[in-house]
Amino acid sequence: MDTLPHTVAAPRLRVPEATAARPRGYAVPAALAGLIAAAAALRFASLGAQSYHHDEVITAMRVISGGFGRVLHTVEVSESNPPLYYLLAWGWAKVFGSGEVGLRSLSALLGVAVVPVGYLIGRQLASRHAGLIMAAFIAVNPMLIWYSQEARSYALLVLFCALSLLFFLRALDAHRGRDLALWALCSSLALCSHYFAIFPVAIEAAWLLVALRSRWRAFLPALAAVAATGLALVPLIVAQVDPTHIGWIEHSPLPTRLFEAGASFLAGETGHVIAEPPRERYALLPALAVGLALVLVVFKGSRRERRGAAIGLAIGLGVAALAAGAALTGKDYVVERNLLPALVPLAAVAAVGCSVVSARRLGLLLAVALCAYWVAFAVYVTRTPNLQRPDFRTLTRGLGPASGSRAIVSWKLAADPVRWYLDDEAVRMYGGQEFVGEVDIVGKPLVAGKPVNLPPSFRLAGHVRLDRLTLTRYVSEKPMELSFPDLSAVPTGFGSDAVVLDGPEGWQPGPSVRTTSGGGNPE
DSSP states (O other): OOOOOOOOOOOOOOOOHHHHHSOOTTHHHHHHHHHHHHHHHHHHTTTTSSOOOHHHHIIIIIISSSOHHHHHHHHHHHOSSOSHHHHHHHHHHHHHOSSHHHHHHHHHHHHHHHHHHHHHHHHHHTOHHHHHHHHHHHHHOHHHHHHTTSSSSHHHHHHHHHHHHHHHHHHHHHOOHHHHHHHHHHHHHHHTTOGGGHHHHHHHHHHHHHHTGGGHHHHHHHHHHHHHHHHHHHHHHHHHOOGGGTTTGGGSOHHHHHHHHHHHHHHOOOSGGGTSOOOGGGGHHHHHHHHHHHHHHHHHOOHHHHHHHHHHHHHHHHHHHHHHHHHHHSOOOOOTGGGGGGHHHHHHHHHHHHTOGGGHHHHHHHHHHHHHHHHHHHHHHHTOGGGSOOOHHHHHHHHOSOSSOEEEEEEGGGHHHHHHHHTSSOEEEEESEEEEEEEEEEEOSOOOSSOTTSOTTOEEEEEEEETTEEEEEEEEEEEEEEEHHHHHTSOOSSSSEEEEEEOSTTOOOOTTOEEESSSSSOO
């Protein structure tokens, strides 16, 4: 009986799924390099477009203007943040100067450095694809761009909190002592950058304590190092406690501030930081895109993707919850910029959602749309004065040099920037009386008639609109003695007002005037 010959099947090549989906070797580095370049362009191209605002002037004029020892002393007696940023800025200013571009370039460089860290976080949480989307979000997010262009500690805070998160994730996955040591180092540096770093660091420490309980001998030295850093900062914190630093914060309900922080994470600073009412409408489209990304990861994500998003969500929302709890039980410092440690973990959630393998096209479309909106909005801000810091450069050019003794009345946070840009012997008045022949009022566009606080001899000499501010000038043929209560009660359209005195070269305030030339509390 004939038999059919055996048929030998041709061998089939099995390509692992992960290898098939993996981009070519050069594609990821090239894409990441492009995102880093884009982040640098968005931060450095418009670095000097806006003038300094109050906090930045304090950095340049008061904190880093002296020697190394004076920096440490000033941080202790008049700041409410740890010293690391100021020490870096002090050295940076020695090389690049204390002007807007020179001093802000430190923050811009730190902000760019977060982009590759973001890629590594996204890759650790989910995939290379998630890492690239995460890097893109960090590169173009308006809130991160804003604080990468500010001469304060926030860009440094974001960088070290992002590094702390990265090594936390690595230690969580690999249980290596090297990752624990790097987590401890970055967490300690984050604490030395800003006190709100305590919230993500505490969450990560508690998480590691539970997850690595079987390796407690390796984890406890790392935890001890972070705890030692925190304890070393306690005397400084006690010395810095000053209720005047937080009084304005508590005027707004805590839930409102938390809501405004969420809107700022999606659209940048569009509210009280720039002396404007918050405009949450700019956050509507980003909120929709982020919401759809969350839906994707919940219903389409793999186990690993859902786990990665859950970790980011737990840390991001945990920071907000702990900060709110601290505000309810003690000092209330909850504002948008102080909550920045929550932004990178929350951005990671959106990045993982936009990179879900089973819905990659839709996720990529969402990521591209969100990035395009953020880039367009960042460019729009550079062209829209009402979305920028108040323009004190234009204002002081309008004031011009003093021809005689004069009083400049503005809102409280405008006084020191006015003094900085006048670049003369102007001082801030806190009490007493002074003979002045000119009163300049810096206020909102709608200004009523002549203030009743001014004597009849003062006549209107000019009223100029300067973008969203006005400069109204009153002059008297003969200098008149005006008191601080009268001048500080002149209406500007803002809240509490401040008075700056200056005059021609060689002018000095009278002996009864209480002033400060350092931009802080009266000396």
